[in-house]
Amino acid sequence: MDKFLIRGGRSLRGKIEISGAKNSALPCLAAALLTPETVTLHNVPYVKDLITQRRLLEDLGATVLTPELRTHKITAKNIETFEAPYELVKTMRASVLALGPLLARFGQAKVSLPGGCAIGTRPIDLHLRAFEQLGAAVSLESGDVVARAPKGRLIGAEIAFEKVTVTGTENVMMAAALAKGKTIIRKAAQEPEIEDLAELLNKMGARIKGAGTSIIRIDGVEALGGAEHTIIPDRIETGTFIVAAAITGGELEIKSCDPGHIKAVIDKLREVGVEIEELNQNTLLVKCGAGGLRAKDVTTEPHPLFPTDMQAQYMALMTQAEGLSTVTETIFENRFMHASELIRLGANIQISGNKAVVQGKTRLTGAPILASDLRASASLVLAALCAQGETLIDRVYHIDRGYETIVKKLSSVGADIERITDNIAASAD
């Protein structure tokens, strides 16, 4: 298993290019299952989750060509099976995004029920209930969700989600695009990734209005066609690099990003004392303010408020801010796994239920630590960059799921970071 060896204490300086959004590319790839024609996607990040999603499409019978590294041409003409096996679903929950498109186009789908994961139980009950409202018969057979549209086609319906769900909204939006009649989704997730998916679907011929707001209206169409689309920049990668500049007392120009997608993060970090200047629509200049960092509380909420996917990185930053801050996690029940590893580096953090109280500023010193999930790994890298001495982070396969060439990007702005590949462990895998 690969590890990162980081020698901390260097200020990061220079320019960093943001990749395409993993959480947008994943549903957009799945959307290609809705049509026999070719869907071309640009700016698809080269990360492990996208390789897995591509494998899922190929297993189903689609052809995926990559004429250039970040361009995928997907043709789901000869779909042979309607099943996403456990082997794939267990490595990547986003495989459940195959359910909506398969059910809508072929009237049947079988996807392994994802189990819990490091950050919580993460059920998909809301997706399934919504499919039932669209007329599907849904059952659980030997750990698989089996869904069928009785007369071969889903029927539009009014769906009011009990709780805001990002992949739930995406799954239903894709399913309803080909359903008979109108669908209204209430309490829809408003993330930029939802808007991006809706834009692609509309280019494919769907009739979707209101994506990006809490009410989405969909007029189902008979068939969808091919389209070409460029994936939006990754807002969580952008936020992670803003914190990287601030935590190392450096100065980074962050390019090819969309500041409008992370307004809540930018506002909070400015409050904390990070100087963030919008050089233009796609470029940010970030540096730590002269007065240092001030502790401020944060609570994670669905978009447009502070994202849970930035909570771990924010906590790492708070270890370097003067004062006491409370980080409250409201989206997932077990998303503080990074705290115990930050404590190993010298942080002062007390956890009580869904609140973490961070006392800063603490001097961090390098130690061997373990990455537990994708964003937790990012927070450990950030902490290690500002810790004195060497930090060895194990299980970095988590970070490879969602951060494109992170070692290369960080090294290019002055970080002392290297990937250590343990060949003995790799051959044993």
Ligand code: UD1
């Ligand atoms: C997506 C993102 C993930 C992000 C999360 C919250 C992708 C691939 N992943 O995950 O990075 O952390 O949004 O912004 O885009 N819930 C239910 N039943 C359901 C569905 C969800 O109870 O059927 C609960 C979840 O357990 C959680 C909350 O709703 O407590 C939000 O989950 P959801 O928005 O669905 O997260 P994901 O779409 O899995």
